[in-house]
Amino acid sequence: MNTAEPPYIALYHSGELKKRAKRLEARLASCDICPRKCGINRLEDETQFCHSGRQPIVASFCAHHGEEPALSGSCGSGTIFFGNCNLRCLYCQNYQISQNHERQRLNKSNCYSLAEHMLYLQNKLGCHNINFVSPSHFVPQIVQAVLLAVPMGLRLPLVYNTNSYDSIKTLRELNGIISIYLPDLKYASDVWAKRLSQAPDYIRQARNAIKEMFRQAGELLVDESGIAQRGVIIRHLILPNGLAGSEQSLAWLATEVSPKVALSLMSQYHPIHQALKFAPLSRAISLSEYKTVLKVANGMGLENGWRQEMGADRIYLPDFKSKDHPFASKR
Numbered sequence: 001m002n003t004a005e006p007p008y009i010a011l012y013h014s015g016e017l018k019k020r021a022k023r024l025e026a027r028l029a030s031c032d033i034c035p036r037k038c039g040i041n042r043l044e045d046e047t048q049f050c051h052s053g054r055q056p057i058v059a060s061f062c063a064h065h066g067e068e069p070a071l072s073g074s075c076g077s078g079t080i081f082f083g084n085c086n087l088r089c090l091y092c093q094n095y096q097i098s099q100n101h102e103r104q105r106l107n108k109s110n111c112y113s114l115a116e117h118m119l120y121l122q123n124k125l126g127c128h129n130i131n132f133v134s135p136s137h138f139v140p141q142i143v144q145a146v147l148l149a150v151p152m153g154l155r156l157p158l159v160y161n162t163n164s165y166d167s168i169k170t171l172r173e174l175n176g177i178i179s180i181y182l183p184d185l186k187y188a189s190d191v192w193a194k195r196l197s198q199a200p201d202y203i204r205q206a207r208n209a210i211k212e213m214f215r216q217a218g219e220l221l222v223d224e225s226g227i228a229q230r231g232v233i234i235r236h237l238i239l240p241n242g243l244a245g246s247e248q249s250l251a252w253l254a255t256e257v258s259p260k261v262a263l264s265l266m267s268q269y270h271p272i273h274q275a276l277k278f279a280p281l282s283r284a285i286s287l288s289e290y291k292t293v294l295k296v297a298n299g300m301g302l303e304n305g306w307r308q309e310m311g312a313d314r315i316y317l318p319d320f321k322s323k324d325h326p327f328a329s330k331r
Contacts, residue, residue: 004229006157007176012150020173021147024140028054034086034136035167035205050086051101056141057083058109059097060326061117063125066316068264068306070220070228071129071159071180078121078156079131080114081326083107086137087163088198091239091275096320098134099273114145115152122156128227129180131159136166139174146177157229160213164206165199171212180220181213181232185253188245196243196281210234210257220262220304233262233305237269238293241280246293254300263305265297268312285310 011017027033028042040046045053063076071077085098092098097107121127135142146154157179164183186202187193193202213232220231234253238244253261267290275281290310297307318326 004157004223005155006179008146008158009150009155011176012147017143017147017150017177020177021140021143024143024170024173028140033139033167033170035165035201036086037167050084050137052084052137053108055108055110056114056138056145057107058114058117059083059107060320061121062325062327063121063127064131064327066327067131068182068228068233070222070226070233070262071131071182073128073225073227075126075128077129077131077159078118078125078127079133079161080117080121081133081320082135082138084137085134085163086165089163090196090273090278091269091271091281092273093270093317094134094320095273096318111141111144112148114141115149115154118145118149118154118156119152122154127156129157129159130154131161131182133161134163135160136162136170139170143173143177159228162209163197164209165202166205166209168208168212171209171216175216179217179230180228181217183210183213183232183234185210185234185236185249186244188248188252192243192245196278207252207256210253214257214261219258219260231262233264235264235266236293237266238285238290239269239281240283240285240289242289243280247296250293250296250300250302254302259301260304261302263297263302265293265305265307266312267308267310268316270317272317 030039031042036049038048040048042053047053060081064079065072065076067077083097118130159180159182160178161182190200190203194200217232221229223229269285271282320326
């Protein structure tokens with residue numbers, strides 16, 4: 001278990017954490033938590049694009065051993081999967097919980113239960129961190145749960161595992177709360193972002209969000225065991241037929257963020273959910289596509305991080321029918 005004290009502990013003792021929790025909760029009355037700014041009153045359980053009201057929706061939580069090595073380590077990353085999402089990716093591997101909105105209503109929780117999940121992952125499973133997956137639409141609930149969890153003994157670094165469709169205003173409230181940012185860099189074209197994820201302004205929003213994350217957390221720092229304590233890890237999923245715009249995205253990352261940023265280059269794309277209905281997405285990536293992106297990353301000087309080998313397209317597919325162990329079996 002980690003011994004370094006994360007900065008949110010100091011924010012708790014100074015009263016700043018409580019102030020941020022109150023500010024974020026107040027914004028749910030006319031929701032502007034993510035870039036969609038739907039303006040509905042989630043405090044009264046009104047819902048719109050993310051189908052999420054006042055309470056957090058926890059679809060699953062577990063010790064995840066399939067994250068990047070600096071997160072999973074030997075004891076696993078304490079992963080909390082939130083239900084619903086503020087994107088609609090045609091190929092989402094978590095579609096069972098991100099887009100099955102009727103089912104997710106059954107998983108409605110509360111902030112105290114969310115805090116208890118964090119403590120269970122820390123104390124019972126001995127995880128290295130608490131990893132919030134698809135957190136963008138539940139930031140107020142997360143901060144409230146952290147506020148509750150600190151006096152209960154929470155001491156682990158917090159990971160913000162996001163699609164990057166995040167609000168700068170919201171991210172600034174997370175400064176000093178989140179130790180490790182794990183954002184996706186999905187696209188280099190708003191045309192494809194709109195077609196594949198219903199996010200017509202993804203490029204501007206995601207790039208600004210990643211810059212803010214890097215401003216807060218900087219380059220990846222690990223302890224003597226190689227476990228991440230702070231920093232940013234960028235995930236880029238290679239898509240078939242160049243749909244991810246890998247060359248443009250990686251060029252932007254190297255020039256506008258840092259060539260030293262940790263890059264997790266992912267080959268695990270598998271046609272799932274609605275991808276088979278859309279011909280350009282209906283196959284796994286080819287070896288030549290994989291090698292091309294590797295060459296681009298190396299040419300940009302993006303040498304830090306990890307390169308997922310070919311053949312991983314089925315290994316990381318979860319099955320959320322098993323709520324407690326979504327990665328227990330391979331499909």
